[in-house]
Amino acid sequence: MDQCLFCKIIRGEIPSYKIFEDDHAFAFLDINPFGRGHTLVVPKFHAEQLFQLPPEELAGVMPAVQRTATLLKRRLGCEGLALMQLNGEVAGQTVFHVHFHLIPRYAGQPAGWQPLTPPPSPEDLAALQRELVG
Numbered sequence: 001m002d003q004c005l006f007c008k009i010i011r012g013e014i015p016s017y018k019i020f021e022d023d024h025a026f027a028f029l030d031i032n033p034f035g036r037g038h039t040l041v042v043p044k045f046h047a048e049q050l051f052q053l054p055p056e057e058l059a060g061v062m063p064a065v066q067r068t069a070t071l072l073k074r075r076l077g078c079e080g081l082a083l084m085q086l087n088g089e090v091a092g093q094t095v096f097h098v099h100f101h102l103i104p105r106y107a108g109q110p111a112g113w114q115p116l117t118p119p120p121s122p123e124d125l126a127a128l129q130r131e132l133v134g
Contacts, residue, residue, distance in 0.1 A: 001046045006097035010044055017129040020068050024060030027068045029125050030101070032115050037076045037104040037128065041065045048096040049087040065100050075132050078104035 001007055008014045010026045017029035019039055030038040043061040047053040069081050084101040086093040103113075120128070 004046060004097050005095050006040075006042045006099060007046055010042065017125045019071065019129065019132050020064060022064055024057065025064030027064060027102075029129060031125065032119050034101075034103050034113050034115060035105065035109070036116075036120075037072050037078070037102075037132070039068055039072060039102045040099045041068050041102060042097060042099040047098050049093070050085060050098055051087065053098050061100075065102065069102050071132060072102060072104050076104050079107050080105040 005014065006026075009016045009028065017031075018026070019029060020027040020041075023044070025041055025043055027039055027041040030040050041061065041064050043053060043057050045053065045057040045060075047057070050058075065083070069083070072078060073081060082101070082103040082105055084103065085099070086101075
């Protein structure tokens, strides 16, 4: 837990582009996004995979997922939103702390999941953070 990347972000030891925080969850922009506004919502309770997350912790984080999704739709005007949650290396999980990917989707956008190339700059992410949270 002490070395977990997302736990360090939650504790403020690693900077992030925070979008939302409450007692149960922390939401921040993905620095290697699959699209503009790609946001991660993580429970503050450390569990590597969904299977280990206590039900009461999952119940606490899901309102933050919905609130963040609604914020992305309202502020970015996306027509849809993909929600992904990966468990285990074979599923594509690379950070072993439960997290939810919220990925805005737009009409005419190519299908599939490829990181933006080039990735957004820190200045771009800071501007997007300001656009989302005011």
